[in-house]
Amino acid sequence: MEKDIRLIALDIDGTTLTSDARILPSTVEAIRAAHAKGIGVTICTGRNFGFTRAVREALGIKLPIVCMNGAVVQDALVTYESKPMEKEAVDAVFDIAQECSIPVFAF
Numbered sequence: 001m002e003k004d005i006r007l008i009a010l011d012i013d014g015t016t017l018t019s020d021a022r023i024l025p026s027t028v029e030a031i032r033a034a035h036a037k038g039i040g041v042t043i044c045t046g047r048n049f050g051f052t053r054a055v056r057e058a059l060g061i062k063l064p065i066v067c068m069n070g071a072v073v074q075d076a077l078v079t080y081e082s083k084p085m086e087k088e089a090v091d092a093v094f095d096i097a098q099e100c101s102i103p104v105f106a107f
Helices: 025-036 049-059 087-099
Strands: 007-010 040-043 065-067 072-074 079-082
Touching: 025 040, 025 049, 040 049, 040 065, 049 065
Parallel strands: 007 040
Antiparallel strands: 065 072, 072 079
């Protein structure tokens, strides 16, 4: 029984890129094979669009990509979805983290 696969969503770190940030030829070939079968391929990552765009282009991916852990859906020209946190919520998180001496990394 053949499955009706319409979309493949790839992570970047340790999946699409090797540990030394290379794209293997076999990865490019697998994506080309998926495209040849009419299967869409996209990237879903925690990284920002600027970094991810270069990977997208190197892989020949044409679909919009999901970045920043789902906060942004974007392609080269259009932002389809953006879910930034409200400034008040961000301020509250930073205030609590500072009070508790918790280091914060945000993007």
